[in-house]
Amino acid sequence: xxxxxxxxxxxxxxxxxxxxxxxxxxxxxxxxxxxxxxxxxxxxxxxxxxxxxxxxxxxxxxxxxxxxxxxxxxxxxxxxxxxxxxxxxxxxxxxxxxxxxxxxxxxxxxxxxxxxxxxxxxxxxxxxxxxxxxxxxxxxx
Amino acid sequence: xxxxxxxxxxxxxxxxxxxxxxxxxxxxxxxxxxxxxxxxxxxxxxxxxxxxxxxxxxxxxxxxxxxxxxxxxxxxxxxxxxxxxxxxxxxxxxxxxxxxxxxxxxxxxxxxxxxxxxxxxxxxxxxxxxxxxxxxxxxxxxxxxxxxxxxxxxxxxxxxxxx
Numbered sequence: 298x299x300x301x302x303x304x305x306x307x308x309x310x311x312x313x314x315x316x317x318x319x320x321x322x323x324x325x326x327x328x329x330x331x332x333x334x335x336x337x338x339x340x341x342x343x344x345x346x347x348x349x350x351x352x353x354x355x356x357x358x359x360x361x362x363x364x365x366x367x368x369x370x371x372x373x374x375x376x377x378x379x380x381x382x383x384x385x386x387x388x389x390x391x392x393x394x395x396x397x398x399x400x401x402x403x404x405x406x407x408x409x410x411x412x413x414x415x416x417x418x419x420x421x422x423x424x425x426x427x428x429x430x431x432x433x434x435x436x437x438x
Numbered sequence: 439x440x441x442x443x444x445x446x447x448x449x450x451x452x453x454x455x456x457x458x459x460x461x462x463x464x465x466x467x468x469x470x471x472x473x474x475x476x477x478x479x480x481x482x483x484x485x486x487x488x489x490x491x492x493x494x495x496x497x498x499x500x501x502x503x504x505x506x507x508x509x510x511x512x513x514x515x516x517x518x519x520x521x522x523x524x525x526x527x528x529x530x531x532x533x534x535x536x537x538x539x540x541x542x543x544x545x546x547x548x549x550x551x552x553x554x555x556x557x558x559x560x561x562x563x564x565x566x567x568x569x570x571x572x573x574x575x576x577x578x579x580x581x582x583x584x585x586x587x588x589x590x591x592x593x594x595x596x597x598x599x600x601x
Contacts, residue, residue, distance in 0.1 A: 338460060
């Protein structure tokens with residue numbers, strides 16, 4: 298039972314929340330990696346990418362995004378991202394220090410850069426509209 | 439893997455659960471109906487509780503108030519139970535370890551126990567006190583327990599998002 302409680306305390310924050318509930322605006326992060334898993338789920342979507350650091354060590358990152366409905370209204374559909382494809386994510390790290398980030402600007406394999414934040418979550422780029430202001434920098438071609 | 443966790447995973451992986459979880463609109467519509475039906479449960483049950491505490495509708499017999507609100511309370515409960523189960527279905531594997539969700543289930547069990555005790559004890563003699571402006575202390579205690587526990591259910595439900 299005690300082990301159960303400890304596991305609970307360590308369980309990641311997965312459900313619906315504002316930006317500030319889980320993410321740290323002072324910790325921006327830019328990640329380039331290959332998609333390993335996709336959770337096209339309510340109330341937040343997640344995808345996971347393997348990111349190599351300068352020494353070549355690979356870490357798996359969880360990238361949180363808006364709900365399927367919100368992403369769909371930005372023309373980001375479930376099939377736009379597939380396992381093995383490379384994406385560029387500009388976002389903010391989780392407050393708990395885990396390899397989790399909220400993806401605010403996600404550059405999809407087809408070259409489109411899309412806003413990833415939840416409408417009204419109060420995070421960077423949230424301007425009260427469905428689309429949001431696309432933060433971050435365009436990828437140099 | 440514990441059997442309950444296994445069941446949660448089965449629900450989560452089912453095609454209906456996946457359809458709800460991946461839906462563009464259905465999930466948020468069900469969420470809204472869930473919240474609206476909870477307002478019906480809490481609102482109508484609070485009318486009876488406040489009447490027993492002597493705060494509202496004092497000239498009206500407790501039994502009359504109870505008869506008026508119960509159909510609405512049960513309707514609200516049925517809708518909130520169904521919609522709540524659908525939301526759980528969509529997210530079951532993630533709900534299993536969620537401490538706020540577990541707290542909500544425990545509070546729901548307690549909030550069900552409260553009227554069970556109430557109806558088998560002090561409410562059996564309700565015809566002796568139904569016209570009193572202030573109900574006997576056992577009934578007032580049940581009313582306070584009801585309002586407190588239902589508030590706890592709502593707070594724990596909202597907290598699910600933050601655990």
